[in-house]
Amino acid sequence: MMKSKGPIQLPYAGTKVRKIEYVGYATGMIGYQIQNTLMGIYLLMFMTNILQIPMLYAGSVTLVCRFVDAFTDIFFGTIGDRTHTRFGSFRPWYVTMAIPACLSFMMLFICPKFVTPGSAFALFWIYLIYLIYGSVFTTIMYTSYSAFTSVATADNNERRGLVLARQMGLNISGIIVAAATPVMMYFGGGVSNNEAAFKALGVFVAVVSIVCYLLCGLTLRERVQLNAGKALPIKEGFKVFKGNKIFLGALICNVLHSIGIAMFGGLMSYYFLYYKMNPGLMSQGQLVAAIVATAISMIFLPMMMKRLRRAAVYWIGVIIFCGLLMLGYAFSMFTVSGYLMCTGFTVGMMIVYAVTFSFIPDAVDYGEWKNGVGAPGTVNTVLTFIQKITTGFGTMLISVLLSAVGYDAARGFEQTQAAREGIRLISCVVPAAFFLLSALGLIFLRVKAEKMKEIREELAVRRANAQKEEA
Template sequence: MELKNEMAVKPTEQVKLFERVAYGLGDFGCNIIYTAMTTYLLFYYTDYAGVNAAAVGMIMLISRFLDGLTDIAMGVIVDRTKTKYGKARPWILRMAIPFAISGVLLFSVPTTWGTAAKLIYVFLTYNLVSSVIYTAINVPYSALNALMTQDPYERSVLSIFRSLLATAGTLLINSYTLTLVAYFGDNASAWMKTFSVFGVFAVIAFLINFFGTKERVKPVSEKSEHIPFKEGMVALFKNKYWLMVTGILLVLFINMALTTGSTVYYAKTVLGDNQLAQTINSVMNLAQIAFMFLIAPFIKRLGKKNSMVVGLIIQSVGTVLLVVLGGSLLSIYVTSIIRGIGGAFFGAVMWAMVSDTVDYGEWKSGLRMEGLTNSASSFGYKVGNGLGSALLGIVLSIGGYVGSQSVQSAAAITSIHLAFWVFPLLLNVLILVILHFYKLDKEFDQVIRDLRQREAENVG
């Protein structure tokens, strides 16, 4: 099929401000656990629970591939869910409280247990949280964007609110985790108490998300309501833009896991104060949040693809400057602001890009699969997170990093530099290569026109 980019598709659904905020709060809740897992979990395991970094890294890697099974299963479940509340929102309500409890379990490794017992506990709780509970709430939430509207600009605005509130959740964790841990005694049990507090915020956010949003988009064909699993997977892998976006998410989240996870090690070992990790992350998150209020006109003018390109370049420049300028507070503030602005660009569009591939897939195959499409993409970014965390643990282990030592070897410091900025820059280049082949921004208007024409023909 050949696409023609004629006149723009006009909006058919307007999502009001409160609903946009309610939608974004879903990722605020999700990021309480996600940020904790990418930024502090490995640090908690190595420096408080006394678990080997390489062993934990392998557990994270193995668990992420197990995620693939649960993600796909949850995607199928979402696509087959039919309630008066829709297909995605009911799962957000059902899993809100289990999600909060799971965060507490994650940071409750019994420190008196032996090494093998600790690793078993880590394996079981990490998989419970990541492969089951997080999946059961995040896959439906990820599908919600495509269910709320088909208007491409409105999807971008929703994606901005998602990224804005997700960053607010990240800011909460980055700004107050170590502070609360210190307040509760700066020991292993302090982490459990800290995430008991954060769990309350997560439940409130999910409840507002459930009650404040509405699912509007229906499939063009009734066939989409009963899609055999094999047929759905075949159609999914024929969706070239879904493959590209999933690859981008995979690499992007490897990058995020590496940089966020290594920040605390970089601050502690290279800059000489682990509390600077909070400063770096908090200033970056605040800059990202602030720029989110200004970014919509840029996305409207540049498009999603070009916005992501700009963001990756800006973030890379900020990272290099942080390393080059050293650890003065002024340089940390300036470079963290630059990195935050870069993160605002790609954070604002990446989920809208996934939603656009749902419509492209329906246009190409006749099958509309919000759940399966988002679950497979969820698998991509969760594997990316697992690979990034595993890579961080392996690199630190090869470098000889020992959490109990106040002074690290030269090899350990080199490994931290590799994880903090060298590997992430190379990964950004890889994403830019993939984006070169992404053309859906130019084709999307025609996709929607064709879908609406088919819908009119079916009604007629």
């Protein structure tokens, strides 16, 4: 992956995005999201139940490791912006790291024979594997994936198509996530929280993700040559943020709703296991939610994104997420509450993700137009840098709140009534509060579509002139 000393001509520059690329982009999100979701749901439980790490120490793992890989995100983002090959800047990295990323995920849910549960080495082991997985491989994979919408095409309609394909992948991932619990219960002998069940989870997700990542990486093409194909100095790349109000708004939205999503995702298994006492309901609820979300993303989301202001679409997602979670809380004595909560989580997340993600290419273009620097890698990695630190805080907050309400891993299903009611409260109210606060970011996202069209047209002229000067 050597950097070229002269300008590189991208073979697919000027061509349209092919249908297979939309499919590939969707599969990339499937692979990433099933890892992200299932890790959020089960990793804390694996650490406390299998590795027998105390709750507060287990909670610190995600916080510390996300803090570390937030910095590696920024490092790789600048490397991606400085890489120029005939295959593009980010695609070579994505394809190369696909298999190592999935294998390291699998190791997160396996307790090797040389690791003694409850020992200091068990804590060291999970830290090591998490850092390899999150700070190296996943950093490269997700940064590259996020940058694709900026470098695969400069056409706004094609970018919107990629965003919708991404959301389709997000929804389909929910169906696969729903299948994970039956897989765990099958290999776990009827339960989903023993060592065999977690090992089956790791293998299942690794195999599915490898297929999804390779489909994505091998089908996508890069067409946009930024900075005339020249290596961008690291310091220069950070100029993209100067006066970039679109980035600021997207950052606020992304950080706060990501905390809410991380908290509900992490608390979901505790809610269904220890409050509802029905882990099968979680799988059923996830399946129904994924089907509903997929239908909405196919029928209604494209129409909403085309006809409504993006801020209005974002508010629809917030209302669905908060409203259905609070209905689930109010009617938690009924089975239907599980379906309401899973549907609110999945549909609300799908909508706000679609809106927030659609602003990222705009932030890249706006920064290049305003400051003369095109840096999609840097924009995406700084965004995930702050997001990972705050979601790490959210995961740490889960362990603090679980301890505060009296949850005791050693008691298994024999939790006290106070602990069960506490799990019910923090699973619904706290995530909804963060989701509602995320709408504050919309204040900075008041950029008219006509203005962005003018910016993209001006950038197209600038890039063409820069290429001619370098030729």
